[in-house]
Amino acid sequence: MKFPPSRLPRWACVAALCAGLAPAWAIQIGGIDYATAGPAETLVADFVASSGALTLNDYQGYVLLNIRGSGFSLGPRMNDAFHLYTGGPVESPGSFYQLVVTRSGSVELGGDAGANDSARRFIVYDLDAGMAVSAPHVPAYRSDHRYQVVINSALLSGTSHRLRFGVSDGFYGDNGGRFEIDITPLGVQTPVPEPASAWLLLAGLGVALRRHQRAAASPA
Structure with a gap:
């Protein structure tokens, strides 16, 4: 009795090749590659709330933030997460009128008991600039x-x-506006095969495929 050759090994070969050749997204901090390591969440932090907005998930270590939005917290002057940009030259306001991130119960006066928990104090990588940075770091102003x-x-x-x-x-x-923030945990990236290693794996799977087909074509 003859069995039709299975197509599974072919798919295994293609999958192995794609896995080996696909580029891996990562950022490098301190010589170590990091990539997303868990589900993201999005929250809205309203400018009128001294309590800010609290994440649903717990976070440790490096965290990727995608921040957007603006409003006014210094009279009529508009500010985004890092800059005042109306009513005068674009400037970083220092301790106030910018994004705060903290583990305490309020963002008022900059965070924990009046300490300066401005986000700039904790930034270690600027994706828009494409480089690791030393805190405190103020990203370059973006008109969007x-x-x-x-x-x-x-x-x-x-x-x-x-x-x-x-x-x-x-x-x-007397404030108005809000930040919208996507929050994603990062972890050390698992190494992926180099292209040469992927080709070797593909060749090995190809040999296995031919043997499987010969065995399937032989009479029982």
Whole structure:
């Protein structure tokens, strides 16, 4: 009795080749490659809330932030996550009127008990600039008010494992606007095969395929 040759090994070969040749997205910090290591979540941090917005998930280590949005927290002057950009020259305001990230219970006055928990103090990689950076770091101004950075959450004040985001201010009743933030944990990237290794794997699977086909074509 003859059995039709299986197509599974062919698919295995193709999968092995694709896995070996596909480029791996990663960022390098301290000579180590990191990539996304868990589900992302998105939150909205309203400028009128001194409590900010709290993540649903716990975070440790490096965290990728995709930040967008703007508003006003210094009178009528507009600000995004890192810059004041109306009512004068574009400038980084220092301790206030910018994005705060903390593990404590409020973003008012900059975070934990008035400490400066401005996000710039924890940035270790600037994706828009494509390079690792030393904190504190202020990303270059973007007119679309979108920034992609990696923070080291191990440096944050507070004891919670969840992260709180908002705008740094002392009074929130006259504010308006919001930040929208995608938050993604990072982990050390698992190495993928080099292209040469992938071709060797493909060749080995090809040999196995031919043997399988010869065996399937032989009479029982």
